[in-house]
Amino acid sequence: MHRMIVADDEPKIRRGLISLHWDEIGVEIVAEASNGKEALELAIEQQPDLMLVDINMPILNGLDLIREIKSLLPECMLVIVSGYDEFSYAKEAFKLNVFDYILKPVNRNELMNTVKRAVDVLDEKRREGTIVQWAEAQVGSGRSELKRQFVSHWLLGRLHQTKMEEEYRVFSMDQYGGGYLLLLRFLEFEKKDAPAFDTGLLSFAVENIAEEIAKSVAECVLVFPLEQGEYGLLLSATDPSVVDTLGQDLKSALRQYLGRHCVVVHQQLGGDAQDLRRAYISLSDVLKQDLELTPLVLFAKSYLEEHYSNHSLSLQEVADQIKVSPAYLSRMIKKETGLTFSDLLTKARIDESLRLMKNPAMRILEISDAAGYSSQHYFSAAFKKLMGVSPNTYRTNRMGDGTWQR
Structure with missing residues (x-):
């Protein structure tokens, strides 16, 4: 079994981490710590193979703890936990050669898989007995x-x-x-x-x-x-x-x-x-x-493609995002793409409906709603105008033989 210490200053999170079925991947928890200083003392005492460390802890923060551990226990595998607002810390941690990091909120399956990869690296290192093989295993991890x-x-x-x-x-x-x-x-x-x-x-x-x-x-x-x-x-x-x-x-x-x-x-x-x-x-x-489009039109096109499922999406909303008048934005879109705002929106919605039709479990009404139409009638009319046939006919003709064509 590989020995691991869990260090996190939040008791509820720490208990949750400890409660996972670590024995299933060959890991046993030998100690837990509520701050960086305690974690360092326990690491010196227990000599763990792995440590799961919250990067933001009191007394001795995660980065300082990692530096100390890497100095004292260079072969200990460190997995850190961080939030989206702690990227600067996580970036520094990678410079210190931590094995991997997990984003909060922690996904249990992801955490177990990450620690299992670390265990595999340790096992490989023990089998081969060389730092070279250990480094190659890390390269193979994909990170x-x-x-x-x-x-x-x-x-x-x-x-x-x-x-x-x-x-x-x-x-x-x-x-x-x-x-x-x-x-x-x-x-x-x-x-x-x-x-x-x-x-x-x-x-x-x-x-x-x-x-x-x-x-x-x-x-x-x-x-x-x-x-x-x-x-x-x-x-x-x-x-x-x-x-x-x-x-x-x-x-x-x-x-x-x-x-x-x-x-x-x-x-x-x-x-x-x-x-x-x-x-x-x-x-x-x-x-x-x-x-090649101007940044303004490209931004508008990107915003439209991200929000087409909003039934009430309008030219006014997109113009408000860019801080220009709707009339000016409409002119620029037409000038650069040759299409109106309405044309672009319809295309984005119909493209999405075509993608959703690949799922035979979805009804046309559900597809219509997901693609941004408040009415199946309006969806069917827009679809037929662009594709030449109704949604039902298109779906039957294209998927009847089990194949899909655009």
Whole structure:
């Protein structure tokens, strides 16, 4: 059994962490601490293999505790717990070589899986008996900075072909074959009251928020920075509807937690490094076309695509977000896209309805409501005008043989 100490200053959370079935993954809790100083004393006494540490504790904070533990017990695996408002602390913790971190509120399954990965690394290290093998196990966990750098450098053309092929195998990149590459680009236009972040902290926040969301739909996830304000996300997920939803969830989360709006595009991958590179080039072209719009129109388009399910979404609401008049925004949208605001909104809603139709359990009325229509009659009329047939006819014709076509 591997020995673990739990350190958290909130008794209720600490008790909850201790109550999990740690024995199922080969872990026993040997001590608990309510502050950093107590945790350090217990670590010296108990010599644990693992520690689960709240990053924000009294007397001796989590960062100082981590520094002390790494100095005294360099092979102890540290998993930290932090909130969205503690990214600066978490960023420093990663510099100190902690194994992983968990966001509050803690998801029990995620926590158990994370500690199990740490246990696997410890077991591998014990079997091989070398620091080299231990480091390779960490690289294989998918959170390695080296792996992020490899993918980023390859996609940006900074890696020689021979080196690329070698590292592609070393990092087991074939696990993403058949999965998806997503590109995320922040919009330059932001409201004046949007929170300010330094570049490093923003990058850290984006990567970790994206990874937390993506873990719910894909076993293998890798998030990495590209050009300034641009990030990549590799997923082993193969269901296009799942990836569509993930893109929307990601945009919403970044807007909610960071006050930033972004564009997200994605493409399915083949099975080798060249396919990955080609997908990146293709998606970059798509982003370039979007970003040829003025920031004002791009912001409006992005806002519309995030809020189309709101039955009452209007030109006035979007204009209020950008602090311009509805008439001016309407003119700019028409000038740059060739479409009216109403056209763009209808397209977003019908696109969503097409995605939802892939679920045979959803009725047309439910699809209509989820796509932003307050009336099935209005939905059917809009659908027929754009697609040429009614929703029911479209669904029957396209899905009758078990296949799906757009």
